[in-house]
Amino acid sequence: MEYAISLTPYQSRKIKPAILLKYDRVYIGSEFCQNILPSIEDIKFLRTKGVKKITLLTGLMVTRRLKEFEKSLESIFKVEKKIEIVVNDLGLLRFLHLNYPKRADILLGRPVSIDYLRMPKEFLKGFFNKYNIKRIESDENNMVEDLPLNSFLKVSFHFPLHYVCMTRYCPFEKKLTLNCRHSCENKILKLKHSGMGKSPLILHNNAYFFANKPCYHKTVKRLVYKPLSYKDADRFISTI
């Protein structure tokens, strides 16, 4: 089992390097917000702190943002021979396939991976092969636990936040924008409603989550921990 920590670029600057190095891998960016994409500076920062394995997190992107990120990838590929990248946007998937076919290991990200988990394996095998997709990112305990033990799928399991929904109309900026002031940084809000039961809905960046627990199904080859505060950053890894 590989253990990873998932951080926004802002969070990565705030966590002590010694804690980062306790994990096998650092995920950097966001699967949910196109305003929190990783940059070459973020990668360089992690490298200077001694982080060996990095996974880039990306979400759905509008044309302007995708073009900007494609340029950013040019700079990244100048210093990184190969990257591992979580992709939700099929436009980005196509771009990587056409321009860097063997240099990007693709992971299909939350929130779209729930659809792929329901597709027939015959189709997925061909699709994964064509686009160099190596694994699926998930936080769906039930769906992952239902996978056959001999499934060809490899899963990275995210916890303690289970994705519920996301918006482009930012709950913190109160608008739809690409010129973000990152007012969501370091904020975790807990929303309650009697109709949802006792579990609060957790708002982080532009997405809402419920709490979940790590899954140890045979297909899960990596656990990805999202700290809810800086002091939480080594809470999970210290228990391993």
Added chain:
Amino acid sequence: MKIQVGVGSHKELDYFITHGADEFYCGFSQIPSHVEDIGGDRNFRSIEDISLAIRKAHKAGKEIFFVANEIHSEFFDKTVEVIKILVKKGMDGVIIKDLTLLNHLKSINLKTKIILSTLNHCFNLETLEFYKEFNISRIALPEQLMPEEAREIIKNKLGVKTEVFLKSREYCVNFNGLCFLQFGEDKECFCRKKFILGGKEFSMPEPPDSEQLGQLYDFYNQGADILKIGRSPDKESGKIFFREAVQLIRILKLKPSRASFIKDALKIKKAFDKTMNFLKDKTRSSDRFTLRK
């Protein structure tokens, strides 16, 4: 800009044909299509019903499309079979989300129009090019895509037409199709509920009406081809949305300024809101009037 309306019964179809809708789409209760039959006839109940709808639409000189925009998994074979039957009976096209289904229809070279569902979240030109490989001829744009961000998609040189929703009436607060905030037996949407945050009320924010109507103005002037009215949870709200859409397009054709359009459109919306409020009181299902799910 044409107006497309989702229908779930012959009564609805007859109404919209009489009142001048340009084209239609419909689902089949046995095939998953994102909008299930909770709270009303939102999908037809038999192939025969849909065949009759095809004949009625064609007799009126209108096109009609079949919606099957879900991941089909265990329904896959049945979905393919139903699509083949309906295309044979004259269905003008299919609205699809499932990549596996798109791939299969391409492999069997099915001769029909393929419309990419709004649930595929085609946010950029590169994604449109990805899906063009599956012979799509139209896409329904994601609700959370702004007109200035959609410009290159709308002006695409791939021959793909674009559809937009009447977002001042039908808008999901969160990404439609990627939202799982539903509870209870009838999977009630919680996105517009009042939550409690630190002792205070919290609502998930969404754009105001003026912004949504301004976006309609921009989509129209950028050349979006179709204004889409979703399948309604009750018989009356769909009619209201349609009548409102007709009035809005009538104004847009007069080429007003953006500010003037928004002003007039807000007045129209306010007038229809009165009817909506009357219906809300009557049916006590207020949340459903502003949600497509």
